[in-house]
Amino acid sequence: MDFGSANVTERNQLPPALAISTVIFALRSDGGRQALWMPLVRRIREPHLGKWALPGGPLSGRESLQDAAARNLNETTGLAPRYLEQLYAFGGLDRAATQRLVSIVYWALVQPGEADLARESENVKWFPADALPDLAFDHNTIVEYALWRLRNKMEYGPIAFSFLGESFTLAQVRGVYEAVLGRELDPANFRRHLRATPDIVPTDTFQQGGRHRPPRLYRYTGAASPDPGFPRRTP
């Protein structure tokens, strides 16, 4: 038996390690066009030293999964988003070199006001979600999965409003859909569709700014997600 296969045997006998990671999406304006951006953290130790990665870390014995995700997120970006949910547990056999690693991944959707407050530093930086570098571990795959789930959810429910503030213009809602779906939508059709949605109600307020004809602000009065029936914090 050579040294390599002995290592594999040892590796198989270690219990799996457990980590929590978070995918954070926010809308940012990128030369006039809105796009999905996400904060990443530069790894300051091996493995994958120097590569960008999702914020996260090992699960301690004292925190719920959701609390660990919220803490990681806050420590790296200073954010405390309202939309923070479990996305998926990734547990493929070869995700890490030294020990079997299972990552329970949460995802957060951040509103523009919050995103503006997010910290950047040498080791925390925001990237456009459709132009990420080569990330540590399988984090590119995890982001791909998160984008796919987000697009899927947009077809079925009101998740788009998690990216917007209390009130918004109809063009801003279209901006969310365009940024997430990655294609332009017909403005007139989209407005008609939104106006026919009962949970989107006009306010008496108009967007501030130097525009010739300021657009009306709307509010979303429905549930924040299509899953309102079960307590957010499952045990």
Next chain:
Amino acid sequence: MDFGSANVTERNQLPPALAISTVIFALRSDGGRQALWMPLVRRIREPHLGKWALPGGPLSGRESLQDAAARNLNETTGLAPRYLEQLYAFGGLDRAATQRLVSIVYWALVQPGEADLARESENVKWFPADALPDLAFDHNTIVEYALWRLRNKMEYGPIAFSFLGESFTLAQVRGVYEAVLGRELDPANFRRHLRATPDIVPTDTFQQGGRHRPPRLYRYTGAASPDPGFPRRTP
């Protein structure tokens, strides 16, 4: 410091243990009426010795999460259902007495022909999902969560067909909805709704049996779940 708090300290310093469990749902006829049933396993050791529990066990270093779920399921019930997906990771702080325990839970939907083949024994028994005994650990909560997700998914997508065979009568589809939603639906309205669904197509075959006017069989030609775009086996 008393003995109790010393134990809590020790417990907090152990790394979290990781288990895979599976919630299995099948339709069974229960005096003419269809209902959701699920197989449970009697615990043959402490903790919770003698109580019924979801099939499952610790994650070994050599199996993907999905493979571990499929193996547990097959070892307990003899089943290999086509619909087997990750449901949720449960990681509350006090789920087990001796060590922090995180359970990644899968769920399986089983077709009637498969369910008839399922083994029962002294330590494996099927129960109606709405009349379960007091289960081990937090497994009652996990089943509640799975039922809630199932009801939610039925509103948005074609998950109901995972409970049925290749072809089925419209009354059988209504049976699935009634069993999952726990209430009766108007037969005429339901038929009209199904007939207007493009992915449900009539066959030239009729259900066998001694009925006066045998009902026509239909097929579902759409995707098995609203999530067809991403590979089923995520890493």
